[in-house]
Amino acid sequence: MFKHTRKLQYNAKPDRPDPLMARRLQESLGGQWGEVTGMMSYLSQGWASTGDEKYKDLLLATGTEEMAHVEMISTMIAYLLEGAPMHATEEEMRKDPALAAVIGGMDPEHAIVHGMTAGLNNPNGAAWNAGYTTSSGNLVADMRFNVVRESEARLQVSRLYYMTEDKGVRDMLRFLLARETQHQLQFIKAQEELEEKYGVIVPGDMKDIEHQEFSHVLMDFSDGGGAKAFEGQTAKDGEKFTYQADPEAMGGLPKNKPADKRLHNNQG
Amino acid sequence: MFKHTRKLQYNAKPDRPDPLMARRLQESLGGQWGEVTGMMSYLSQGWASTGDEKYKDLLLATGTEEMAHVEMISTMIAYLLEGAPMHATEEEMRKDPALAAVIGGMDPEHAIVHGMTAGLNNPNGAAWNAGYTTSSGNLVADMRFNVVRESEARLQVSRLYYMTEDKGVRDMLRFLLARETQHQLQFIKAQEELEEKYGVIVPGDMKDIEHQEFSHVLMDFSDGGGAKAFEGQTAKDGEKFTYQADPEAMGGLPKNKPADKRLHNNQG
Amino acid sequence: MFKHTRKLQYNAKPDRPDPLMARRLQESLGGQWGEVTGMMSYLSQGWASTGDEKYKDLLLATGTEEMAHVEMISTMIAYLLEGAPMHATEEEMRKDPALAAVIGGMDPEHAIVHGMTAGLNNPNGAAWNAGYTTSSGNLVADMRFNVVRESEARLQVSRLYYMTEDKGVRDMLRFLLARETQHQLQFIKAQEELEEKYGVIVPGDMKDIEHQEFSHVLMDFSDGGGAKAFEGQTAKDGEKFTYQADPEAMGGLPKNKPADKRLHNNQG
């Protein structure tokens, strides 16, 4: 169960409106690796967890924090849209190329659909969808996913940082950068502990079942040759990589039978 | 540029048809973490790469291999659908509950849309989409993503393994398990080398910009208490985690202004 | 069954082309609350209806009208795209910022995909999808949905009205505003009649089943305090609201069991 306080986790107020930056920030809100993806993935994983309370609580703690980030970025976007132009005449645009750029580059749905507030989508207006999240029940795999989420998110925030000079926006991004450092590090920590317990390969208990003669061969299906550098190197599980240039097909030709006539496949 | 050989990379022939298993295998073909996701992610990353040939070639080598896996699983699914029932009368189902289960549980689109061959979708018929892939331009982040892709994929193959006793299907899955071991290990290797060069936190050059007072604090927004276990532990970057129970809001109340009257927000 | 006349329901001709306005109007065509949503929702509800002819016919009457609106807006968009630029050189854009804004702000798919005619999508190019529609079989719920459809649609048309000075476009929008007034009013009328018959709460016959001690309590999970204003007020069903600040959890800790080992959840 959750409680909400009206106060924001951190400052989210720009120095001045900027509808182009409002559009860009939608990536951190409703993009593939945005805050909604973090929130819904970590909470789902936390609820799915039946194991060590340490990890379950880590997931719930951070999933709940991401909701505050969703709130901060939504708030910031609305601030950035204050007073944004609804349209401009040709003459107005001719006089002011900066206005023309805003008219050309802002998201028209910010005005038409949301009345100059945030949407749950990325800068191209693609609605957020749960295909961005992961909750598999397997803690090692999911902790790895969480590290990726924080990595891609922090990468995007870093790029966004250089897309504005606004001190207020940058202040918020500096906070998010720090939190995404923490989240990367905590999920790496959890991942490493879990790998120690369950093995570095996910899942850890299928080794005897897999065809082991193919489990440490870098088969090179491209001709660049650079991948040969991995040959002989030691993998994380202690075994060595072999390298196979130009691998051969081992499987023969498929010979599927024609389908039932009532399927009308016209295939022989 | 690519060349194709009609021979499969490995065996992909079941002992006997099984339309329910055909449906389940669609996860490894067109699901979020299926082979198409691997193929399109690694190739995109390879084409985007401007750096060390070692990693560019690794990505292209493996992306090309995944295409062979897409082919193998497509072939297997068509084999598993050979002779599958198009429908059954109530009487037939009453006599044979196993037939009834097949009618109930197989994907009706396998027959209606694909004439008993594979579709590019998951077992619930959701079309594969590129929102499953990642190609960010940043090698550390993307290698981490690739490790996740191989982890979630191998996890799913492991589960699929226990959903059939068919020796032919299991033979193919044993091969895929092994390849996903190799792919996990090679991407982990690449990730670790790149982390050594660019730093463990993605991206590695924003430390001076982030608000560092918040970059090693586990803020616990949930009340389970288990996450306190991270307090004082050493993070991957050598610094120590602090722990903050019940964190306070630092950001004050948002005070967005009412919008332009022509937006009709009816808000004050 | 339907018949079509080539004549439009109302005027749909702008004074002059305006590719930016063409893009914006896509919201009323293929956006979440656009005319396609109205048409497909009302027709589906009409076909699903087994009850009073009055409501079935109202739904079919209006669903069929919406198709004429889809046609009018499609026609208007094509007019607005007449002679739109396919591209411009840097020099041309440098000379004419209004041209630059058009190049920057028009939908490139209007040219590339549709040859300067309308698409079935919103201004950000998101394809219309049936997840925007509702047809539940329950008339009260669906009439309420229809009122929302007309409300959000009219709101958007009102905003679009202030995004152009073109008399022809505004003439069409004035017509649509009026029709959406009628449609709001007629669906409100139907809704109120149906509420009188079936109860104000949807569905009306589950009162004895629900846990009534929780059915008139405003539980306040946020700390703003403003919601306390509802305390003691009379609800539409005649009962009074109580107000609960800072509600407590009543449900205990979940204790799900670890899953079957063959699912490889690594969770205890």
Place this chain on the structure above:
Amino acid sequence: MFKHTRKLQYNAKPDRPDPLMARRLQESLGGQWGEVTGMMSYLSQGWASTGDEKYKDLLLATGTEEMAHVEMISTMIAYLLEGAPMHATEEEMRKDPALAAVIGGMDPEHAIVHGMTAGLNNPNGAAWNAGYTTSSGNLVADMRFNVVRESEARLQVSRLYYMTEDKGVRDMLRFLLARETQHQLQFIKAQEELEEKYGVIVPGDMKDIEHQEFSHVLMDFSDGGGAKAFEGQTAKDGEKFTYQADPEAMGGLPKNKPADKRLHNNQG
């Protein structure tokens, strides 16, 4: 900002597992009108609100409560999946038709993707997407949407109630029914207050602009005749409906010009 407690808002424990019911409950979690839709709509509206604290707080209070419902249903689904079969042999299914039905009817992704825990999707595996939500900036329109959300959701919970005899599941559904009664009533209350202030038609200030000769005419584009019953009735705004059978086209034939030759429209 949010805080989470590990305790559930209410009981969410079934008497016994039931993988078919687990699948059905996905509708209330990740379906079009499920709890995620409520949570994300109300919170977005609350954050977008710049007006009366009463409504802003109502939205934030209820959006936060919905998160607890997401948590309860996720928990319940995981309980219902405990010990669910991963597959069954033909012989086993032949012996036990109930097992066969489970194999046929459960969601295979519950096992393959989520390790027998909940997904953020509906019973057909369609990922939840933000196209289900609404946050327009206009309070009257959005309150109406919220009433619909609670109506459709309560309707679905009512149907789900009759799809199980499990006392634990029914206990949770009885609680949700009550909360959705409260939420319907509170949003109706807010809607009515706002209508009084801003007018019953959304938006309230475009009356002078619309073509009023078309704003109270029920144009009947279908031939059933039932809709004539509205003729002469008084609309919510006090005016009377007129009725037009077999309405005529008023707009003439569209005459769009052929496109630029470089678009290759072949429409000469």
Place this chain on the structure above:
Amino acid sequence: MFKHTRKLQYNAKPDRPDPLMARRLQESLGGQWGEVTGMMSYLSQGWASTGDEKYKDLLLATGTEEMAHVEMISTMIAYLLEGAPMHATEEEMRKDPALAAVIGGMDPEHAIVHGMTAGLNNPNGAAWNAGYTTSSGNLVADMRFNVVRESEARLQVSRLYYMTEDKGVRDMLRFLLARETQHQLQFIKAQEELEEKYGVIVPGDMKDIEHQEFSHVLMDFSDGGGAKAFEGQTAKDGEKFTYQADPEAMGGLPKNKPADKRLHNNQG
């Protein structure tokens, strides 16, 4: 503008309910190649057309007919769902495997979401989306698309025909088969006339611009050898195909430059 009559274009009444067949028929309603796709594609093309009235009217005539098919199939699905079970106990399923199959195989959203009426989706519950439609402005290309729409649709109806013995369902399918014969033939006729006028290759006026040395070479990137059979055959435009086995790369190695440091690509 459109008018609707309550009468159906043709009979749409089954002999008896069959929820499994109801689910299957959703393909012809809301699937990729279903009637909604036909209706929305042909109408959009008709509205976009600026050329010969013959083709514009053909498109509008047929688009309007498809709406009647949407109506017929929606009606049929509701009939087939009459009295369908909402669920069954284990004991009931154990006694009646046919009931078990229905419970397992019917679409649970038919009950939960639509109250036993049709949805705008395919049998796997995927919402219809406008990415299934085409309206390019080019008549030759779009007529070809329309031929495909009718071909795939008639193929699916043919398969559906063999999935039931119900005389009422088959009667409707026999009608649809005939209409799809007509539609295939009329669009083929239009296509051939237009090809005669504008050329067999779409678009017809780019021949002098393309690199003609590559326009009649079957480059064989696969090793099966079967495609060699096209060598020397005469193409539709009168020229002959040449055949190139094992084609060489002509384009050299790509050498993209590393990106701006502020993008943090970590790539050299």
Place this chain on the structure above:
Amino acid sequence: MFKHTRKLQYNAKPDRPDPLMARRLQESLGGQWGEVTGMMSYLSQGWASTGDEKYKDLLLATGTEEMAHVEMISTMIAYLLEGAPMHATEEEMRKDPALAAVIGGMDPEHAIVHGMTAGLNNPNGAAWNAGYTTSSGNLVADMRFNVVRESEARLQVSRLYYMTEDKGVRDMLRFLLARETQHQLQFIKAQEELEEKYGVIVPGDMKDIEHQEFSHVLMDFSDGGGAKAFEGQTAKDGEKFTYQADPEAMGGLPKNKPADKRLHNNQG
């Protein structure tokens, strides 16, 4: 199984960067009719094929070539994005309208998400999805689809050709135009051969089953009259079209029964 060579199939290097053209080219990469659609459709059809090796090999040959096109366009897009601006200040935009147009018109996700490399989406950022592909098992239908794919794709490339003056971009487009000529012609050839064998109507063996009295009637549901021109013309199957103006409904009124009370349809 596939092999990859680092060399491109053909030149893919622009004379100079152009981020607006980069965005436009995304249509040919990840749009509805782009190269990914070709590649995934032809390969799927090839793998599904059980018939004549000639067609199976044709499909695999061309599907594999399309992958080289995906690679070329991805490479070109990255070249076109070299040095693209991440943002610009108002002052900079005011000084340089061409820069303003770029800021307004480029895809912000090229920078934020992909670090100035290609994405698997169309110019509006819609992720590619497998609903764009077709693989039905029926060769005639699918060859027709392939002709459409090449027609729409070549149409779009022709439009893109006139959206740039860059010689390098145009060189690549000239190559693609030629290949799409070849692919149109080869698929037309295959289609015609298959039609000769299996009949011009898909599928060819349902004639005796369909209601033939409706299979050659152009029913005109629109009032333009232009479609009458088809009357008496000879269809591809040798029979003549008849023409029916203003067709009558043959199906009577639907009379679906009210649903089970537990569905709460309120329609009784």
